[in-house]
Amino acid sequence: MTDSNWKRGGNIIIALIILVLTIPDLDMPYTKNYNLSFCSDSEVIEVERFDFFACEIGYLEGEMSLILQLISSESENWGLVDSFGDSPINILILNQQNYNNFYDKENYDVSNIEFLSLNINEDNKDLSINFPIIDIPSDYYFLVFDWEYGKEDEADYASTSTLDISYYIQFRDSGYWESRPY
Amino acid sequence: MLVLLDSANYLLEVYFWLILGSILLVTLTIIFARPAPSQLNDNNEYDLKEGIVTEKASDDHHANTERKEIDDKELNKEEIEEEQEVLIQQAKKQWALAFTIFGLSFMTVGSIVIYFFEYTFTTFFGSCMIYVGVMSIVKGMTLQLSELGLVKKIVPIGIFFLNFGLISLVLYLIEVDIQPWMMMDTGIRSSYLFVIYVLPYLIWTIVPSFNTTKEVKSTYPWASIILKNNLKFILFNFIIISILNLNLISLPFLRQVTKGALEFSIYILMITVLLETVAFIRKPKATSNEIDQTEDLDAKITTDYDRTEEGLAIRDFYEEEENEYFSTEVIEQEEKNDR
Numbered sequence: 098m099t100d101s102n103w104k105r106g107g108n109i110i111i112a113l114i115i116l117v118l119t120i121p122d123l124d125m126p127y128t129k130n131y132n133l134s135f136c137s138d139s140e141v142i143e144v145e146r147f148d149f150f151a152c153e154i155g156y157l158e159g160e161m162s163l164i165l166q167l168i169s170s171e172s173e174n175w176g177l178v179d180s181f182g183d184s185p186i187n188i189l190i191l192n193q194q195n196y197n198n199f200y201d202k203e204n205y206d207v208s209n210i211e212f213l214s215l216n217i218n219e220d221n222k223d224l225s226i227n228f229p230i231i232d233i234p235s236d237y238y239f240l241v242f243d244w245e246y247g248k249e250d251e252a253d254y255a256s257t258s259t260l261d262i263s264y265y266i267q268f269r270d271s272g273y274w275e276s277r278p279y
Numbered sequence: 280m281l282v283l284l285d286s287a288n289y290l291l292e293v294y295f296w297l298i299l300g301s302i303l304l305v306t307l308t309i310i311f312a313r314p315a316p317s318q319l320n321d322n323n324e325y326d327l328k329e330g331i332v333t334e335k336a337s338d339d340h341h342a343n344t345e346r347k348e349i350d351d352k353e354l355n356k357e358e359i360e361e362e363q364e365v366l367i368q369q370a371k372k373q374w375a376l377a378f379t380i381f382g383l384s385f386m387t388v389g390s391i392v393i394y395f396f397e398y399t400f401t402t403f404f405g406s407c408m409i410y411v412g413v414m415s416i417v418k419g420m421t422l423q424l425s426e427l428g429l430v431k432k433i434v435p436i437g438i439f440f441l442n443f444g445l446i447s448l449v450l451y452l453i454e455v456d457i458q459p460w461m462m463m464d465t466g467i468r469s470s471y472l473f474v475i476y477v478l479p480y481l482i483w484t485i486v487p488s489f490n491t492t493k494e495v496k497s498t499y500p501w502a503s504i505i506l507k508n509n510l511k512f513i514l515f516n517f518i519i520i521s522i523l524n525l526n527l528i529s530l531p532f533l534r535q536v537t538k539g540a541l542e543f544s545i546y547i548l549m550i551t552v553l554l555e556t557v558a559f560i561r562k563p564k565a566t567s568n569e570i571d572q573t574e575d576l577d578a579k580i581t582t583d584y585d586r587t588e589e590g591l592a593i594r595d596f597y598e599e600e601e602n603e604y605f606s607t608e609v610i611e612q613e614e615k616n617d618r
Contacts, residue, residue: 105559108506112552115513119545131520134542136461155459156535193534194526237531238459270456 136240139265144186146258149199149246151239154190157268158235163228166265186262187243192236202247208234240266371422378419385412399453406449413445414482435483436515442479447532460535468539475536502554509548516541 119132136152144150165188190212191199198205207213211231242262389408392401421434450457460468516537523534 102559105503105555108503108510109552109556109559111510112506112548112555115510116545116548116552131517131541135539138461153461153538155461155538156457156531157459158531159456193524193531197524197526235531236529237534268459268462 133239136266138267139263141261141263142242144242144244144260144262146244146260147246147249149244150242151196154238154240154268156236157233157238159233159270160230161233162267162269163226163231164265164267165226167225167262186260187241189239189241189243191239191241192234193239196239196241199241199243199246208236208238375419375422378415378422382412382415382417382419385409385415387412393452403449403453406452410445410449414442414479417441418483435480438479438483439476443475443533443536446474457532457535460539468543471536472540472543476540500555500558502551502558506548506551506555509544509551513541513544513548516544 133151133153136154140152142150189199189207190209191205192208195205195207209231211228242264244260385408389405389412392405392408396402396405417438458467463471519537520534520541522528523530523537
């Protein structure tokens with residue numbers, strides 16, 4: 098085998114390794130946020146208990162309006178909430194530092210207190226959240242659906258289950274909806 | 280039009296495309312302003328000295344005369360090379376000066392426009408002028424840098440960050456609200472990637488760089504070249520994201536662009552690795568043999584040339600017998616004496 102063949106073969110192997118490592122949602126301790134894809138406006142996701150789903154929002158700053166809706170395909174009466182029982186799903190919008198802390202199962206914070214009300218639990222059954230004006234510090238943000246990530250040891254019985262969630266999210270600058278009323 | 284102007288969002292989109300348009304305009308101006316490649320090549324012929332050679336009886340031995348002629352030729356060659364280098368250095372200085380004056384003028388006018396006028400368009404116009412001015416000055420500076428491997432590798436990285444900083448400044452000055460990547464459509468995403476990654480590369484490659492070393496045309500298949508460059512691009516973005524993940528420095532806009540570029544390059548990687556694998560499986564021997572043969576041929580030509588330049592006495596002296604080794608030179612000497 099000649100040198101040029103070795104080089105070409107080596108490039109192909111490196112490329113294949115990169116492709117494997119960047120498969121979305123690959124559960125590896127070292128991939129962290131490298132293999133996350135960007136969020137879509139609306140998407141159906143699968144969340145596993147004691148795990149989380151995350152996608153990248155991107156760069157946010159200033160006064161923005163936020164619309165977040167969860168859509169349950171199973172029931173029109175938001176049966177989704179009841180199915181969580183004592184284990185609610187936390188919907189988090191985290192900046193990069195807090196996302197890394199969350200990923201490493203360390204203490205994390207939220208950039209805006211309003212983000213805390215995004216959680217789905219028994220007390221908050223309205224799954225359509227609309228913030229006309231929310232002040233967001235300039236940073237890079239991630240959308241996270243956390244279903245007791247890292248709490249497997251604390252649970253009485255560690256039985257995993259999965260749940261399909263369909264969500265719709267929109268970020269716009271606060272004057273956007275007035276200028277584009279459609 | 281008035282309706283468009285009333286809507287800030289539409290206006291911002293118009294600005295964005297105006298930025299692209301104006302920068303491309305400047306780029307095209309530079310392309311057409313630079314001298315044609317044929318004129319650049321003519322520099323080699325400017326200082327070829329002409330004269331009349333007259334025959335003259337030699338006082339010395341024939342061998343000494345020949346040696347003298349060889350020495351003279353070598354000296355002439357060196358002189359021509361030195362003169363060429365001097366010419367290149369002069370041209371470099373002239374271009375560096377031109378770039379600096381051009382850049383400073385643009386920066387000054389741009390600053391004046393921003394300072395005296397408060398319209399959004401004038402701010403945008405002035406910002407673009409400052410952008411072009413700074414890039415021009417840096418281009419002039421790089422013309423004076425050496426062509427060492429390390430400098431060659433560092434300069435593009437420096438240019439990337441400079442371009443990124445300037446684009447961020449322009450966007451800040453014209454008060455463009457940067458949307459999150461997830462909200463952008465494909466066209467806007469492509470525009471951002473073009474402005475951040477492709478534009479500085481284009482500006483740098485179209486203006487003259489006066490490289491004395493000739494670039495050897497690669498004999499690798501094009502799929503292999505694209506794959507290799509794509510891997511470099513991925514590595515570059517991966518390193519930036521890794522550095523930003525350390526949270527030592529907060530550059531969310533850079534994080535957004537590099538992540539977008541990384542995602543885009545992964546899609547390209549899927550295609551290129553497929554093409555390269557097919558090319559590798561289909562014609563691995565022929566292609567690689569061609570490459571190796573070319574490399575061997577180049578090496579052989581260089582070695583033979585060097586050996587001829589150095590003279591026979593240096594070549595393989597220890598490997599052969601002295602009489603046999605110098606036999607060719609003795610025969611040649613005798614033939615010349617007979618004449």
